[in-house]
Amino acid sequence: MSVFAIPFFYSKMPIIIQNIAVSLGGLRLHHTRKGKMFYKTKADIDRIVALKEDEISAWQLDKVKKIVAYAYHHVPFYRKRFDGIGFRPDDLRSWEDYRQLPFTTKNDLTEHETEIVSTRVKKSMCFPVYTTGTTGKPRPILTTRDAVVAHYAHFSKIIEMRGIDTDSRWVRFGGTKIVPEHQKKSPFWRYNYFEKQMYMSIRHISRKTVKDYIDALNRFRPVYINGFPSVLSVLAGWLCENNLRGPSSLRLIICDSESILPDQRKLIESAFSCKVLDYYGMAEKVVFMAQCEKGNYHVYPTYGAAEFISEDMKPVISGLGMIVGTTLVNNATPLIRYMTEDIARVTPSCECGMGGQPVSDIEGRMGDFVYTPSGKIISPTLMEFCMRNVRNAKKVMVEQDDIKMLTVHFYPDREFSQDEADDFVHVARELTDNEIEIRTVVHPEPPPKTIKYRFVLSRIARQSHWNKALGSNNPTH
Ligand SMILES: [Zn+2]
Numbered sequence: 001m002s003v004f005a006i007p008f009f010y011s012k013m014p015i016i017i018q019n020i021a022v023s024l025g026g027l028r029l030h031h032t033r034k035g036k037m038f039y040k041t042k043a044d045i046d047r048i049v050a051l052k053e054d055e056i057s058a059w060q061l062d063k064v065k066k067i068v069a070y071a072y073h074h075v076p077f078y079r080k081r082f083d084g085i086g087f088r089p090d091d092l093r094s095w096e097d098y099r100q101l102p103f104t105t106k107n108d109l110t111e112h113e114t115e116i117v118s119t120r121v122k123k124s125m126c127f128p129v130y131t132t133g134t135t136g137k138p139r140p141i142l143t144t145r146d147a148v149v150a151h152y153a154h155f156s157k158i159i160e161m162r163g164i165d166t167d168s169r170w171v172r173f174g175g176t177k178i179v180p181e182h183q184k185k186s187p188f189w190r191y192n193y194f195e196k197q198m199y200m201s202i203r204h205i206s207r208k209t210v211k212d213y214i215d216a217l218n219r220f221r222p223v224y225i226n227g228f229p230s231v232l233s234v235l236a237g238w239l240c241e242n243n244l245r246g247p248s249s250l251r252l253i254i255c256d257s258e259s260i261l262p263d264q265r266k267l268i269e270s271a272f273s274c275k276v277l278d279y280y281g282m283a284e285k286v287v288f289m290a291q292c293e294k295g296n297y298h299v300y301p302t303y304g305a306a307e308f309i310s311e312d313m314k315p316v317i318s319g320l321g322m323i324v325g326t327t328l329v330n331n332a333t334p335l336i337r338y339m340t341e342d343i344a345r346v347t348p349s350c351e352c353g354m355g356g357q358p359v360s361d362i363e364g365r366m367g368d369f370v371y372t373p374s375g376k377i378i379s380p381t382l383m384e385f386c387m388r389n390v391r392n393a394k395k396v397m398v399e400q401d402d403i404k405m406l407t408v409h410f411y412p413d414r415e416f417s418q419d420e421a422d423d424f425v426h427v428a429r430e431l432t433d434n435e436i437e438i439r440t441v442v443h444p445e446p447p448p449k450t451i452k453y454r455f456v457l458s459r460i461a462r463q464s465h466w467n468k469a470l471g472s473n474n475p476t477h
Helices: 015-033 036-049 053-074 076-084 106-111 145-160 210-220 229-241 262-272 380-387 418-431 465-470
Strands: 127-130 140-143 170-174 189-192 197-201 224-227 252-255 275-280 289-291 297-299 304-309 319-327 338-346 358-365 393-402 405-412 437-442 456-458
Touching: 015 145, 015 189, 036 053, 036 145, 053 076, 053 304, 053 319, 127 145, 145 252, 145 275, 197 210, 210 229, 224 229, 229 252, 229 262, 252 262, 262 275, 262 380, 275 297, 304 338, 380 418, 393 418, 405 418, 418 437
Parallel strands: 170 197, 170 224, 224 252, 252 275, 393 456, 405 437
Antiparallel strands: 127 140, 189 197, 275 289, 289 297, 297 358, 304 319, 319 338, 338 358, 393 405
């Protein structure tokens, strides 16, 4: 989510004026986020998560009924769709009834961009929040101010649960064009004084500039940092390589927007000497999950109603399932049974005692999985095992365009040897049961610049029930 709208003349301003502009934008955001609604939402979260399982379920069903009725009456897309199947809001009496409702897909968002928005909200009072992804076209999701506040309240809550005051100094690594693209010299960050935040541009991080970033972090002394795991692991790698330490003030790193790979987590935690807390949320605002102390993710019932659906469209109690959700926070685009295309590994229970269906891992997006001709699905987390002996590559990317062929791109460091590539292929062959031909390409040029790095990118048009439900053979593109 961007910090604020950047005026077109911003890049021409002196840095000090840019800092003031960022702070003023931040002040507006601060008032939005930290108003009455913010504290009310946080109190609601506390109250609801403390309830018993069946009480949470009843509370949530009531909320779901309300949002479904609201969508029926005020969202042309849903009115048409529900009328089409002869469904009236009064027909929704139980979770069983709810599970009969049709899914909403990413295609629906694109094809019905205006009809999927509520006619009840004042558009000028809402914000467009863009969905992220390297391959799919970002789609704007019209979002109410209250939904922005609700998101921020959940974000604050999970940090506070780790004993940290969210009013402390913090750093956000983000992709908002807050530092002009052409700027070659530090500072690649701006200050938002009212939020006690330093906003660091991820667009300017490179081998040349990384030391500037670390020095600035050490000067600023943040208590918590929030960013993408791929970006933070680049900084962590540089710290380790040069035997340096991050700021000693740091107590927590909060990762979001990408599934975090086990090696990335290990690297970040050891380089910065503090814990990583990962959470799952998205612009569509249908599901919010965050890690507990035991490392599992728990669904926050106050944000959205979540389901996990297997490839044969059954509820998952244990194993891989697609995350499907209904928003309880965003009235502007009230998505119902929205198929996120993100895959989670559901686990039957968690020792921490928190309610809600626990998830042991968020495995990535559908397009992040390698598929074999015999039907095996290999998650990016599993593919990460191929990296065990690859020590000298700046970046490795796995691409699958054909069910029988995998291309592995290596962007080597000076010390890189062919043995490392061979070892990768050896492990990948084991994982794919020798069903796929594996080709390696060693690139002399630096890795491509992307905002979000995806270790695995699969473009397989695979016939599956998920895909059928998504109404396309190739939903991720
Ligand atoms: Zn737990």
